[in-house]
Amino acid sequence: MKLTMTLLIIDSSISGAAGDMLIAALLDLCSEEQRNDFCNKFQSKLVDYDPQFLLNWKKVKIEGFFGLQLVTNAKKRFQPHELVDILTNLSHSFLQMEISIKKAHNALNYLIGAEKKIHGATSDNGNFHFHELATIDTILDILGFYYLLELIRKEELHIHLLPIAVGGGTRTIAHGLVTVPAPATTEIIQMGNLEIQGGPVNEELLTPTGAAILASLQANAIQYLPSMKMEKIGRSFGTHSPKEGKQSFLQIILGITKNHLHSEEIMILETNVDDVDGETIGYLFDILFRENLVLDFIAINTLMKKNRPGYLLQAIVKPEKVQEVSLLLMRELGTLGVRVLSSFRHIISRNSTMQKIKIGEGDDSVKVKRGFIGDEMITEKVEYEDIKRIALKKKQSLRKTRKNINSNIKREDDANA
Secondary structure, three states: OOOEEEEEEEEOOOOOEOHHHHHHHHHHOOOHHHHHHHHHHHHHHHOOOOOOOEEEEEEEEEOOEEEEEEEEEOOOOOOHHHHHHHHHHHHHHHOOOHHHHHHHHHHHHHHHHHHHHHHOOOOOOOOOOOOOOOOOHHHHHHHHHHHHHHHHOOOOEEEEEOOEEOEOOEEEEOOEEEEOOOHHHHHHHHHOOOOEEOEOOOOEOEOHHHHHHHHHHOOEEOOOOOOOEEEEEEEEOOOOOOOOOOOOOEEEEEEEEEOOEEEEEEEEEEEEEOOOOHHHHHHHHHHHHHOOOOOEEEEEEEEOHHHOEEEEEEEEEOHHHHHHHHHHHHHHHOOOOOEEEEEEEEEEEEEEEEEEEEEOOEEEEEEEEEEEEOOEEEEEEEOHHHHHHHHHHHOOOHHHHHHHHHHHHHHHHHHHO
């Protein structure tokens, strides 16, 4: 168990984010040789699809700050299904990890899904087209981002996003005047459950491609920088100069933190009921855990208004489950409202493994869950459902079965110590 973990923090809280800005910030974390190699590799492949394609990088100083800027030239336009084919053809040429390939495709799917939803297209091959993004730059942004993540990934990266600035005001697209963020960007923000904030200028700061890449990461949203030691900082600028205010840089921080406690955002859903029977509450327990909708669910006896006995029901859920669980509670309980409380929890490193055991004359396997602080194992517990299954199979008490299984596991731990 590693005592430290590597954090990658994407800070677009003032600058917003575009695909070229995300790539340039990652390139700023790399050596000059790696930057040149990146540009040479991608240009040599992408020029096959757009003969006029050019790619380079440069160091710029804007408003007194140094940062990296990506310089591209892409002229040829593509249909959505053509971009899918190009991404499929090139994925294995640039990416080594299957998870990177999957996330790259997810990013492009966010873009296509947003366009389909806005324009009402239902066909996979589509009776629609991209209005704002249709060049080979889209492939560069998506593939290039995950290529660079793999390049700097010395170990598992824990990626966090500060709230993303989207800008404000209005802009003109192919369909006319729209508010910022533009419709495609708004759809991606919603689909990807991204945390955003308006401003700080009346300009478009978050592009659809930038939103799609950030959404595909499925990263942890944070409000403040976590406790860490910063190793490297990459800064980048986009190529668009704002009409008002000053141009800001996007920042990506690579840091190290102690691998003791992880923090993650959670939501607490609460409601009070005084006219619900125990069977209904028991049913809720079953469905919430069976469908993996909650992290925890409790029912607390309480005294409500008019001195009526009742229950305080509390569900702890991940942010993306808030609406689904809230509707389920209202539907099953008949309650008229659910309180939603934003919070976070500290969790230690944990893992689950299947372990072979010998019970009597037969062999079996059980899931063992272990928790660690640093490299010290502080908890070890066998999955209850496995203990129950073996107890019923052997026709012996749960208490005796648990004792025999724990003895098996202790012998195995001692042998491997």
